[in-house]
Amino acid sequence: MSDEIxxxxxxxxxxxxxxxxxxPETLTIMDGMEYAGYQLKRGCGxxxxxxxxxxxxxxxxxxxxxxxxxxxxxxxxxxxxxxxIPFFPGRKATFDxxxxxxxxxxxxxxxxxxxxCLGCSSCTKVCPQDIDVMQYIAYIxxxxxxxxxxxxxxxxxxxxxxxxxxxxxxxxxxxLTARRLYSRYIAKPDAFLAxxxxxxxxxxxxxxxxxxxxSDQATLQDMYNKRxxx
Amino acid sequence: xxxxxxxxxxxxxxxESRTSRVGVHYPRMTQEERRDVLEKFHPDYNTDGFRNLxxxxxxxxxxxxxxxxxxxxxxxxxxxxxxxxxxxxxxxxVLIIGGGGAGAAAALEAKAAGASVLxxxxxxxxxxxxxxxxxxxxxxxxxxxxxxIHYLDVVGGGRFENIPELARALVxxxxxxxxxxxxxxxMFDKKEDGTMITIHGGGTSRKRMHAARDYTGAEIxxxxxxxxxxxxxxxxxxxxxxxxxxxxxxxxxxxVLFNLETEQYLSARAKTVIMATGGSGRLHYRGFPTSNxxxxxxxxxxxGYRAGAKIIYADSIQYHPTGGAYPPQLLGLLVxxxxxxxxxxxxxxxxxxxxxxxxxxxxxSSAILKECHERKLGVPLPTGISSVWLDSPIIELTxxxxxxERQLPAMMRQFQRFGVxxxxxxxxxxxxxxxxxxxxxxxxxGLSTVENLxxxxxxxxxxxxxxxxxxxxxxxxxxxGRRAGRHAAFVSKEMSVPAGLNLDHLDAFHRELEATGAxxxxxxxxxxxxxxxx
Ligand SMILES: Cc1cc2nc3c(=O)[nH]c(=O)nc-3n(C[C@H](O)[C@H](O)[C@H](O)COP(=O)(O)OP(=O)(O)OC[C@H]3O[C@@H](n4cnc5c(N)ncnc54)[C@H](O)[C@@H]3O)c2cc1C
Ligand code: FES
Numbered sequence: 001m002s003d004e005i006x007x008x009x010x011x012x013x014x015x016x017x018x019x020x021x022x023x024p025e026t027l028t029i030m031d032g033m034e035y036a037g038y039q040l041k042r043g044c045g046x047x048x049x050x051x052x053x054x055x056x057x058x059x060x061x062x063x064x065x066x067x068x069x070x071x072x073x074x075x076x077x078x079x080x081x082x083x084x085i086p087f088f089p090g091r092k093a094t095f096d097x098x099x100x101x102x103x104x105x106x107x108x109x110x111x112x113x114x115x116x117c118l119g120c121s122s123c124t125k126v127c128p129q130d131i132d133v134m135q136y137i138a139y140i141x142x143x144x145x146x147x148x149x150x151x152x153x154x155x156x157x158x159x160x161x162x163x164x165x166x167x168x169x170x171x172x173x174x175x176l177t178a179r180r181l182y183s184r185y186i187a188k189p190d191a192f193l194a195x196x197x198x199x200x201x202x203x204x205x206x207x208x209x210x211x212x213x214x215s216d217q218a219t220l221q222d223m224y225n226k227r228x229x230x
Numbered sequence: 231x232x233x234x235x236x237x238x239x240x241x242x243x244x245x246e247s248r249t250s251r252v253g254v255h256y257p258r259m260t261q262e263e264r265r266d267v268l269e270k271f272h273p274d275y276n277t278d279g280f281r282n283l284x285x286x287x288x289x290x291x292x293x294x295x296x297x298x299x300x301x302x303x304x305x306x307x308x309x310x311x312x313x314x315x316x317x318x319x320x321x322x323x324v325l326i327i328g329g330g331g332a333g334a335a336a337a338l339e340a341k342a343a344g345a346s347v348l349x350x351x352x353x354x355x356x357x358x359x360x361x362x363x364x365x366x367x368x369x370x371x372x373x374x375x376x377x378x379i380h381y382l383d384v385v386g387g388g389r390f391e392n393i394p395e396l397a398r399a400l401v402x403x404x405x406x407x408x409x410x411x412x413x414x415x416x417m418f419d420k421k422e423d424g425t426m427i428t429i430h431g432g433g434t435s436r437k438r439m440h441a442a443r444d445y446t447g448a449e450i451x452x453x454x455x456x457x458x459x460x461x462x463x464x465x466x467x468x469x470x471x472x473x474x475x476x477x478x479x480x481x482x483x484x485x486v487l488f489n490l491e492t493e494q495y496l497s498a499r500a501k502t503v504i505m506a507t508g509g510s511g512r513l514h515y516r517g518f519p520t521s522n523x524x525x526x527x528x529x530x531x532x533x534g535y536r537a538g539a540k541i542i543y544a545d546s547i548q549y550h551p552t553g554g555a556y557p558p559q560l561l562g563l564l565v566x567x568x569x570x571x572x573x574x575x576x577x578x579x580x581x582x583x584x585x586x587x588x589x590x591x592x593x594x595s596s597a598i599l600k601e602c603h604e605r606k607l608g609v610p611l612p613t614g615i616s617s618v619w620l621d622s623p624i625i626e627l628t629x630x631x632x633x634x635e636r637q638l639p640a641m642m643r644q645f646q647r648f649g650v651x652x653x654x655x656x657x658x659x660x661x662x663x664x665x666x667x668x669x670x671x672x673x674x675x676g677l678s679t680v681e682n683l684x685x686x687x688x689x690x691x692x693x694x695x696x697x698x699x700x701x702x703x704x705x706x707x708x709x710x711g712r713r714a715g716r717h718a719a720f721v722s723k724e725m726s727v728p729a730g731l732n733l734d735h736l737d738a739f740h741r742e743l744e745a746t747g748a749x750x751x752x753x754x755x756x757x758x759x760x761x762x763x764x
Contacts, residue, residue, distance in 0.1 A: 008612060026558045026613075027763060035763045041468065041490050045357030046523045048563050049644055050448055053357050073647050075559060094460045097415055130643075149417060153443060154640075157452065176456055180415030188424030189412060193371045197409045200377065200402055208378040209402065213394045224386035230374065230436045 388695025553662020
């Protein structure tokens with residue numbers, strides 16, 4: 001970056017765990033921390049909004065409201081007081097998918113706290129993916145795993161919902177279980193997929209592919225160039 | 231509105247030309263034009279970017295300079311050899327290094343085969359390239375498709391340089407992999423009757439791309455991770471492998487792990503080791519931005535190579551033409567191929583198209599580099615780099631309003647976070663370093679050229695030749711992860727506890743480094759990149 005360009009970029013004050021650092025306003029919180037001199041270990045994974053490693057809580061100078069965001073997906077702002085959540089000790093219930101069913105009775109054994117939801121909506125308010133978290137918890141309570149699976153799908157499991165829940169629900173794990181139950185038991189299996197898998201296991205596809213492997217490159221190249229495109 | 235100042239002015243050129251571009255077909259390149267632009271502009275053809283290895287089993291092999299630099303490094307254990315005769319901290323049948331898709335698949339199969347398993351991973355379990363894949367996963371599971379047809383696409387795409395047995399394993403296992411994931415409760419896109427919804431991808435002759443909305447990799451990763459935890463498999467996070475341990479017969483017998491938090495070195499003894507450390511985008515070859523996760527630093531290649539594992543096609547790197555360029559927060563981030571698939575077109579500073587929008591990844595990337603650096607018709611950015619437009623609003627003109635919101639929700643969300651509404655404003659893009667086509671050489675069981683050392687996933691090479699097609703990587707990590715897991719468990723059962731554990735291979739490697747002066751002061755593997763944004 002040339003100095004001339006650097007000069008044009010506005011700088012802002014960032015308070016990382018209370019200490020002030022002055023960083024370019026074009027950075028994300030994650031980049032801002034690195035600019036300030038941090039070598040990140042925790043709190044950084046995909047750097048693109050998919051993995052949920054970088055949950056961050058912050059507050060603006062002079063304001064009382066606590067805000068949250070993904071550090072890799074949120075721009076720095078002047079006067080941000082922030083800390084990353086390095087780890088959240090959320091509970092995961094273990095289960096044998098083949099031994100359970102998509103019913104409230106089974107679900108209540110895995111995650112009984114789900115049925116204690118107070119309806120405060122704190123989870124929905126903090127979700128950086130804009131998921132209606134409380135609504136999917138309600139669907140789970142009703143045993144509507146299809147709807148819960150559908151609306152919870154974009155969850156990156158950052159854990160911010162859990163950090164705010166007054167009754168200790170681990171929303172993201174409950175949602176994942178709901179999606180697995182839905183996909184295993186409610187969505188229909190692909191019939192032809194099962195048939196094709198069986199055929200491969202019986203060796204029914206061997207001769208066709210072995211013929212290809214045994215042909216020389218010129219033949220393969222010719223077949224490739226002439227192959228029919230759906 | 232993120233486009234202000236000079237860029238704000240330049241957007242107008244794109245807007246002005248937009249209606250005149252709707253429905254106009256820009257010509258594809260001829261074979262000669264393609265070859266020409268590749269040779270002149272594709273980073274793989276730029277000899278300055280490469281050098282030959284001075285040490286190791288593939289001495290003389292051509293590698294990107296930045297990769298050669300991490301291959302030729304001193305071990306972190308050079309001056310602090312851990313006591314390998316003491317009781318190891320971990321002692322298992324199968325040690326899996328890397329908690330991405332390949333590692334998780336290997337763990338499940340090894341465990342199912344009765345082995346004791348440990349996953350050691352550098353970041354959190356699932357902080358991996360697997361989590362980031364949006365597009366899809368291929369498998370021939372339709373009536374008009376067969377593994378043989380899939381095979382032809384794989385080897386044609388791979389420039390006929392694939393190892394046939396590996397490509398065969400890839401396509402033959404593919405339907406079994408989809409079935410395995412379906413049974414595990416992975417939420418694939420399906421029709422009412424259960425039929426998988428499949429579409430085309432670059433280079434496919436049948437519609438065999440399966441997806442889970444535009445979070446395909448994330449859905450596969452979180453399902454596998456959940457199942458690994460259900461099965462009670464031990465996972466240690468923030469614990470990176472820094473070197474392999476060998477036994478008295480030179481077979482892989484564990485690894486030295488580095489606890490990133492306490493900065494202690496620990497030894498893990500194992501009868502077999504599976505390397506599943508993924509790619510290397512964070513080495514930023516030629517200064518390119520990357521779409522890869524934070525931990526993609528080629529560690530497994532470096533560690534394996536030191537222990538004598540051979541590499542193949544490690545000089546073949548995939549650049550994705552559409553990486554984010556601006557606003558700066560989006561640098562390197564992948565703009566899914568579907569955006570071009572829906573008709574978004576690359577444009578230069580004048581608002582003119584300069585390449586057919588559906589050219590293959592390598593050709594499209596090269597054409598963009600040409601536009602920026604030879605024709606100097608890129609859009610200059612305040613960050614000091616050049617870029618081109620990707621006109622997304624034309625999608626709405628062609629396919630109707632609402633198409634972007636329906637078809638590209640993750641993309642729309644990502645740009646919106648930084649002030650760009652891709653429904654009405656074009657994107658600014660530049661090629662991004664995306665995928666490592668080659669890696670450590672394996673056989674159909676995932677076995678490397680070092681006994682008892684398996685490799686699976688992006689760290690492995692040979693499956694895709696020198697060019698991987700979209701959707702075949704998510705596939706390969708599960709296919710070879712499972713194969714390696716099964717085979718390693720099987721081999722472990724027949725073995726007694728490894729004896730004579732040593733790090734002698736490091737001494738030998740160091741002697742070569744000393745003799746050639748190749749390492750300077752560099753220490754490896756890199757483990758984590760260091761950014762300052764200055
Ligand atoms: C943005 C993006 C989009 C993609 N889209 C698609 C797509 O649509 N379809 C497709 O087929 N492919 C796609 N790919 C490619 C594909 O996702 C990856 O190639 C694949 O997931 C790699 O899986 P893996 O398990 O080998 O590696 P990863 O998933 O990267 O896992 C490697 C793991 O090893 C860990 N690790 C690294 N070094 C060490 C060490 N020293 N010690 C311990 N652990 C270590 C890492 O932290 C990580 O957890 C995409 C890739 C990216 C980046
Ligand atoms: S680092 Fe993955 S979501 Fe931010």
